[in-house]
Amino acid sequence: MNNQVQKWYDKPISKIILVSISLTWVLPYFGFVLSSFRPGDSIKRVSWWSSIATGDFIREFTFDNYSEILFAENLSRSFFNSFAVTIPSTIIPITIAAFAAYAFAFIDFKGKDIAFLFVVAMMIVPLQMSLIPLIKLFSKGAVLFGVTVIPELSINGTFVAVWFAHTGFGLPLATFLLRDFMMGLPKSVIESAKIDGASHLTTFFKLALPLSVAGIAAFATFQFLWVYNDFLVANVFLGIRPQNLVVTSHVAQLTVGNYGEAWHLRTSGAVISMIVPLIVFFSLQRFFIRGLIGGAVKG
């Protein structure tokens, strides 16, 4: 083979393309993160690149923005709210989906195919289609042919409403992915458990769940980040009362207005909001990417 000939990708030009693309991708963070360590009035007086050039950045380096945003601006409260929204919103849909996936894979029951088709069909419904009726459902309940199916709950603006909403939006994909995963498990193992007289519930908890950990982890990472980073659902169902803000809606509020040119709060707030996703991303990258590729059709 022509090993002597220099491959095109070893040529400087492709290295230059790569380096310039990655610089372009990093540059946006760079000035932003850097500004979060500068005093508020300096940010407005001197641009961040000249502050490096003149050495002002080193001289004025400060963590004050972070303590201000966390305590005076109460982003710490929003941070806890984010977890109160995110953890149940990850666990509830996965649990329900895992049970359903087990049934689709290992239990024979009437209407299985139609039920599964229904799950797949629900994957293509954009969540915008559900917003208005869900808001009403959560406040006024549902009456079908004169029969009260869902009572008047008035849970809008509570964590429960957001959990339910995220459960609904995450469920089709979770069921689909976990069913796929469980179909791949060795059927003989499940069958032999049944012959030994184990109930479905025992088989589910003792065999199917432990064997599907990889699939569950992939979806859990994906759903966790999706919910944590979500702004629309939190904005609609939790609202913008200060004690209800999650991290994303708090940062959105800082950015969209009311705060004039408070770039020292916008930058530090946004940087704090990015810490959790980046930790999750770098420690669970493999799972996240698998969940994401599987989630290419999330509603």
Add this chain to the structure above:
Amino acid sequence: MFRELTKVLPRPVLVVLAIVVGSTFIFLLYLGMNKLINYAPERYHEGLYGAMFVGPAIFLLGLFLLYPAIRTIYLSFFDKRGNNFIGLENYIWSFSDRMMLITIRNQVIWLVGVVTLVILFGLVVGYISDRLKKGEAFFKSIIFMPMAISAVGSSAIFKFIYEYRPPPLTQIGLINGLRVGVGSDVNGNECGNNVTLDDGTKLDYVNEGCLKPIGWLQQRDLTNLPSFENITSTDFFSSIFVNFPINTVLLMLVMVWMFTGFAMVVFSAAIKAIPGEIIEAGQIDGASEGKIFLSIVIPYLKTTILVVATYMTVSVLKAFDIIYVTTRGDFETNLLAVKMLDEFAKFLNQGRSAAVAVIIFISVIPIIILNIIRNKSEAKS
């Protein structure tokens, strides 16, 4: 009950309690159902277990997705409060109202622009990084990182880059800051971004001849841009050119920045799956790298490109955060998902809001059908 509890307990306790209860009640529900089934006669067990395992999922999907979707379609034929049937009026409004038409135009620009650019960048980056001897993982992580952080965070980052402040204030946004520092004014003095030099002279950009900063996100067409001040819209093409919505395109780039990493990961997985002998055969036949990329790699990636295009189309149609956080839909930058919420929450018009939601849904359908056709033809061959 929730409300009473919130009054009695301190907030941190409440939040912790919420996390614990929210994460466990669902298991108790299934355990309870299991207990109930044990009381039923043996021969019904299999069917009952099926219902117990699948039932909650189906019920919730029906309640949270199917019922609301049908209800939204129904509401889209009713007036603002959902009381009177008004036929297609909301849809007629959707395609005749000036702001709605601009919103639809923006949505089309985003669809074409984001999908094309993400696929293009994803292919190039995926292909080149796959051939790297070292540093592939590092390089990919950099490109992929925006995918992990929230759209709200990304929008804040880019708002900072596009930031505009009225003269003579220091320009702190990267683009305007670099722009005003170039060149010199009519008297030959250097222009600067309010910089004070070591010898005490101050460089400014307010003098005649220096470049003025531009409010990029307020710039809905080219007419106010300095180099295009003199163009007029006489014929069809120049009027399209003059109306080039520069702010919409700049905001679109935020999404490209965010999603290129996704496309790259998907493509590079697919590129790794191409059998090496095929590419080697091409090299032996003397095909250039460009030729190999176009006539071997691309045809192999057809299905993958469709997958990415589908994902991106759906994501763009639902794009909400970027616009909401940066311009709030002003300056003719609105998108359907933002408009949908505005009609509901700001203008209190359920009917119109529902109609916009239905338009989003209908726009998703063609690419889904394309996928189904593709899957069928693949299953056959």
